[in-house]
Amino acid sequence: MSETLHVEVEPDVTIHVDRWAARLPGAPTVLALHGFSGNGAIFAGLAKAFDGAVEVLAIDCRGRGRSSKPADPARYGMRRHADDAAAVLRALDRTDVVVVGTSMGAWISTQLAARHPDLVRAAILLDGGYFALLPAGTDPVAWANQVLLGAIDRMDMVIPDLDLAVAALRVAPGIGTIWDADIERSLRADFEEVDGGVRGRLRPVAAIADARSYHDPVEDPYLRRDIARITCPVHLVTAPEGLPITAETSSPPIMPAETVAEFQRALPQLTVEMAPDTNHFTVCLGPVANALVVAATREVLK
Template identity: 35%
Template sequence: MSPDQSASSSTVEELAVGVPGGELAVLRWPAAEPDAPVVLALHGITANGLAWELVARELAGRVTLLAPDLRGRAGSAGLGGPYGMDRHADDAALVLRQLAGGAGKVAVAGHSMGAFVTTRLAVRHPELVRRVVLVDGGVGFPLPAGTSTEALAELLGPALARLSMTFADMAAYRAFWRAHPAWSSLDEAAAEGYLVRDLTGQEPRLRSACVREAVEADGGQLLSDPQAAAAVRQLPCPAELLWAERGLLDDPQGVYDEQRLAAAGLAGLDLTLRQIKDSNHYSILMGQVGAPLVAERILAAAGLG
């Protein structure tokens, strides 16, 4: 972990939870009241727990928010495989058992890949989950024949490319992300801590603390394994999907649209669909438009809405 790689808010704590193979780093934003609900939040495929910082600010201490760095990312980069949705889901279950053991069933939110982990968590550990909020992820839809892990680079673009790069200093890393098509729509103050947490090593050879092997294993499963996308149809609890109007590169084609959702076979599920206008795959979580709406739906899922 680099010298500055710590949670960026004075109200957030960093904890360690024992899991197979070592310890999982977990960020915790404590609630203002001791009997407030607990919420678990799971980040995307190349992200870290500070992706939830702006949402945490919007929650304003009304819940205790737990946001782990998933295995192979940031503070949990030292945890090796196996990776995959089930392993992440079981790690998340251990987080809840160790840090929220007396809270009963809790609301769980997941962004992008974290939404797929969320559905697996609810299916594998239904005694822990009361409702789920899926943020631009968690619902699979038919992919073109022949889709393979080679599509991952095209899908993730700069987010994946950076894993093979080094950076002279923090300024160079900021410049790399500011060139990302979606970055201008993010809250820059919140994004700063997220970026710092993603870096490891020493100048002039800083690099992302996200392990490429983990990303490729997880992404390959999402692209090729039908079971990875099936959990949303097996959920034992109510769910809500918040989907961004625009895509990962701020392109007009979002991860979801009406046609893709219609093809996903969601009829009859206890799943509410909400489009978040004026948002892309990143800003739905880390932007001034998306974060308040995500926080609002998390509070509702936690029984406070």
């Protein structure tokens, strides 16, 4: 079972933290950072996979889950999420942590390593952390919405009943193939009651601002520029397929080979492995992802 913590990072912003304790005092700490529409509870399975060998901390990024949701779009973005994670670590007196970032969490991880190197021992990125430049004139929010198969358009969708929402997700391509009690618990926590039913806790202001943050500015995104500031070891795990569309088809990979090669040129210490027969969901969550993270963590802790 996890312990629930709440850390004030700004006078009006509190970050929700799930903490799974290690068996022994002084054990290393793993900070887990979730994807675009997730929450920290999604890492319960990862904590079980570590079996108490490390302490696992997982935050709900602002605008999501049980953390605060400011109304100002200027108060979001990968830098802001990274600074929130750093504030949590400092409040809990944690340094020398291994940061694990899944999907969007991978970009937050690179920002955390670049902006707060005193806190990060190593970073493990699951299918994220670097994008190729967009063509001039591209709307980064429309581009992200396309990559996410229209998820931003559905942010405010109201579903009549929570059980109906969970049942639909349970049979969805991708998440449905790795379904277990921990994932269901996390997804249930990601909905809130509203008039007419339930909707996801991720607020559109956060979704749109964070989508824009991936390519801010389009001609020279700070997420790419700041890669040069990273000094710690970084390990990237990629999937050969993107987001599942049907049981048989997926979108193109989030991290295609040419993008990974560019990432390696920008970050010489980057090590890379591809997880065979995975897609963006199964390389980020579930038993395969958990085993990959545990193995990579053991390697960087040697």
